[in-house]
Amino acid sequence: MALSATQRAPAKDRSRPVLQRLAKAYPDWGPTLTFTSPLELLVATILAAQARDERINEITRSLFAKYRTARDYARAPQERLEQEIRASGFFRNKAKAIRTMSAQLLEEFDGEVPRDMEGLTSLHGVGRKTASIVLGAAFGVPAIAVDRHVERAASRLRMNKKGTDGTERGLAALYPKRDWYKVTWTFVLHGRRTCMPTPACPRCPIRDLCPYPRKTL
Numbered sequence: 001m002a003l004s005a006t007q008r009a010p011a012k013d014r015s016r017p018v019l020q021r022l023a024k025a026y027p028d029w030g031p032t033l034t035f036t037s038p039l040e041l042l043v044a045t046i047l048a049a050q051a052r053d054e055r056i057n058e059i060t061r062s063l064f065a066k067y068r069t070a071r072d073y074a075r076a077p078q079e080r081l082e083q084e085i086r087a088s089g090f091f092r093n094k095a096k097a098i099r100t101m102s103a104q105l106l107e108e109f110d111g112e113v114p115r116d117m118e119g120l121t122s123l124h125g126v127g128r129k130t131a132s133i134v135l136g137a138a139f140g141v142p143a144i145a146v147d148r149h150v151e152r153a154a155s156r157l158r159m160n161k162k163g164t165d166g167t168e169r170g171l172a173a174l175y176p177k178r179d180w181y182k183v184t185w186t187f188v189l190h191g192r193r194t195c196m197p198t199p200a201c202p203r204c205p206i207r208d209l210c211p212y213p214r215k216t217l
């Protein structure tokens with residue numbers, strides 16, 4: 001199927017309408033993990049690896065009532081924390097990651113979650129994606145978080161760059177900082193609900209702006 005002129009247009013010409021339409025199509029965009037503090041979001045994001053957010057929210061409801069500070073996690077016996085987060089999957093590794101990260105928070109950051117990329121990514125088990133989620137959602141610092149959904153959608157829309165962190169750099173170049181939070185969460189929902197591994201192109205709100213050659217009919 002031949003692409004239209006709009007679909008072939010440079011990403012910078014499509015980026016604005018793409019974001020407007022995604023925000024309209026997914027009015028519930030925003031973090032789906034429940035949290036009331038940067039530490040809670042950090043812990044929830046570590047738990048959410050390879051698990052559904054709904055499941056994590058069920059676990060954290062009781063976990064967060066019990067564990068209030070980095071010290072609480074750092075002092076928790078490994079086996080006890082494992083049992084409390086068991087339903088999240090990979091619970092041994094996750095319990096170890098949370099305890100190690102919390103001990104590091106105590107030792108190096110006075111028990112507080114750092115509010116910059118460098119500090120966050122220096123923490124055990126925290127990569128750029130988790131750091132960006134915490135920066136944007138807990139601190140209001142502009143950051144684009146790239147998970148597999150954002151990566152897939154941005155790549156099909158030809159909004160990524162080549163090389164390390166290419167999706168993050170591509171989207172950051174296309175959108176002003178004030179939009180980065182919205183870009184993250186609208187692209188997450190778009191990748192989850194429509195631009196899935198097998199994309200649902202016929203009902204896609206940005207089909208006429210997408211140059212992906214293998215669209216579904």
Ligand code: SF4
Pocket residue numbers: 153156157194195196199200201204205206207210211212215216
């Ligand atoms: S048209 Fe298809 S491939 Fe393109 S963004 Fe929409 S769902 Fe994804």
